[in-house]
Amino acid sequence: MTRSVSRGEGAWHRMPPVLGLLCVFALAACASDGSFERESFEAATDDDTPAERAGLGFTREGALERAGPVGDERARQAEAARVVRELWEVAGARGVPGEAWTFDYQVHDGALTLVSFRRTATGQGAGAAVEWSGFSRELTRSLSTLVGVKPRRLRFTLERGSERWRFDLETVRGPVAVHARTVPESLPGASAPLVSDALTVARQLLPASRVPWEGRVHERARLQFEGLRLKPEVELGVFEVQEGSGRRSAPGSADLRMPVVQALLPFSSAVGSRTVEVELEGRHVRGESEPRWRVVAATTLEPAAPPEEMQDIAREYRAMQEEILRHWREEVKDSARLAGVWSFEQLAYWYVGGFIAKGALGAMEAVAPTVVSVLGRGGAKAAQWFRTVLIRTPPAEREALQRIWMKVEAEGLMALKAGEQAELRHILARVEKALHEPLDRQAKKRLRQWARREYFDTVNPRLARELGPLRMEEYEIHHRIPLEYARLFPRMDINQGTNLVAVERTVHRSINRVWESVGQQAQRLDNRQVEALSQVIDQQYGSWFHRVHVPAESASALATAEQNALRAVKGLLAR
Structure with a gap:
């Protein structure tokens, strides 16, 4: 289907230019729409978004196709500068001589996503204070060049000498982090809601009055990031006293949380839902009034492989x-500002993936049982089906769904307010209702566009090559189950490959006349009758399906097929 436009052997962008244009220009009516009618290209695409006109989908590797370039050298330099700041906040600002750390980052086209960090040596004593200016100047100077753009995992090693930090950079083995970004950006600073999240989590991680006087404790926990937010729930793990008797505890204060907060914030720049396992150390040093807390290790856990349907x-x-x-x-x-940024295909894959991954299907079942039953199967077929659902949804409700689900993606389902939850339920109920209603003219027009393009791109590119660009103008796409009766098959992707047939124009006109013979009974047909009528068409016209046809050579046979089909249809309707 459309997903293969940029992947398949007969992919759109690999076709001869004239052939590719004609696939869109020569829009054809379906059998259920009565006599053949031709629309100009302008009339057929006057409401297309830029993304639709460009036919944007996904590359063979699953990357997003975009209307314009993203990321540039300035963004890559900003990525490098951000990494230097993260190294400073976690390790550099508080390091002591002898201390050592490693930081692993996933690199893709200059985008740097933190995967993990760990303190590998504790150090001791005190040396000359290291200033931020010296730390950043030495590390930033050539970092964006050293990082490069190739997908790989990089390890920064930091070792604290008596007066300054020494740095090393190497490539290490490791799986490609699925949560890593692929586009370099000048990321903004941490948002106020995210800082609030981190403070809430830090409060739970730092147990009050539990660091022994002149002692040390070690703690493990798991945190959940959702989009750009950190969930407040913390899964506390091991807590052990490693030094000190525990008879007396060092007092604490709210200020102790900031080193922990600064260590958590760098993980917010990744993608999707992810779990970060952290290790903390609390230590009280003789002569100091309060203990010190630091995150000494943190790792983004690799998620389990997606379920088969995903x-x-x-x-x-x-x-x-x-x-x-x-x-x-x-x-x-x-x-409204996002109009035209994404195609229906891209949006459909996003919604279906999100509904399943975020466990939203159960909550949707009461208002949209048909939607849930199809999406529950998962996979590309569900996404392609949902694309046709989107085109049947009124524009205002499509925009509202996009706005609400963007918030879910960025901040999680729990971020939705009561009014937004009610609006989401209303939209889904309207989507469900539309599945059982006749397609409007606009939806039919768009589905014809998609059917023609996808048939010659992915279903039967060989026929497109055989016909050539000029002769292809004489061929139309016939829906075996017509668009007129899509409401009777709500769980079916009306544009799926098995429902599409290429036929020469005179053959298609003959098929139209057979469907038109149903007359006023069309509104009373049920799905079984429509399937039976479709089978009659298949039986009588199947020899012309998916084939090069010369009208003059089979005019008599075509007339006979039409008469046979008309008699069969009359007999079926008389039962």
Whole structure:
């Protein structure tokens, strides 16, 4: 289907230019629409968004196709500068001589996503204070060049000498982090809600009055990031006293949380839902009034492989997650400003992936049982089906759904207010209702566009090559189950490959006349009758399906087929 436009052997962008244009220009009516009618290209695409006109989908590797370039050298330099700041906040500002750390980052096209860090040597004593200016100057000077743009995992090693930090950079083995960004950005500073999240979590991680006087404790915990937010729930793990008797505790204060907060914030720049396991050390030093807390290790855990029903859309969904977060960070939260940014295909993969990954299907079942039953199967077929659902949804409700689900992607389901939850339920109920209603003219027009393009791109590119660009103008796409009766098959993707047939124009006109013979009874047909009529068409016209046809050579046979089909239809309707 459309997903293969940029992947398949007969992909759109690999076709001869004239052939590719004609696939769109020569729009054809379906059998259920009566006599053949031709629309001009302008009339057929006057409401297309830029993304639709460009046919944007996903690459063979699952990356998002975009209308324009993203990321540049300035963004890559900003990525490097941000990493230097993260190294400073976690290790550099508080390091003592002899201390050593490693930081692992996933690199993709200059985008740097923190995967993990760990203190590898504790150090002791005190040396000359290291100033931020010296730390950043030495590390920033050539970092963006050293990092490069190739996908790989880099390890920064920091070792604190008596007067300054020494740095090393190397490539290390490791799986490609699925939560890593792929587009370099000048990321804004931490938002106020995120800082509030981190303070809430830090309060739970620092147990009051539990660091022994002149002692040391070690703690492990797991945290959950959702988009750009840190969930307040903390899964506390091991807590052990490693030094000190525990008979007397060092007093604490709210200020102790800031080193912990600063160590957590760098993990917010990743994509999607992820779990970060952290290790903390609390230590009280003789002569000091309060203990010191530091995060001495943190690792983003690799998620389990997606369930089978998600495997073929997981990468596309992740690509859309990154794009949504990128726009959200840029404060493009008004859906009207996002008009044309994404195609229906891209949005469908995003919604289906998100509904499943975030466990939202159960809550949707009461208001949208048909939607839930199809999406519950998962996979690319569900996403392609949902694309046709989106085109049947009124524009205002599509925009509202996009706005609400962007917030869910950026901040999680719990971020929705009561009014937004009610609005989401209303939209889904309207989507469900539309599945059982006749398609309007606009939806039919768009579905014809998609059917023609996808048939010659992915269903039967060989026929497109055989016909050539000029002869293809004489061929139309016939829906075996017509668009007129899509309401009787709400769980079916009316544009799926098995429902599409290419036929020469005179053959299609003959098929139209057979469907038109149903007359006023069309509104009373049920799905079984429509399937039976479709089978009559298949039986009588099947020899012309998917084939090069010369009208003059089979005019008599075509007339006979039409008469046979008309008699069969009359007999079926008389029962």
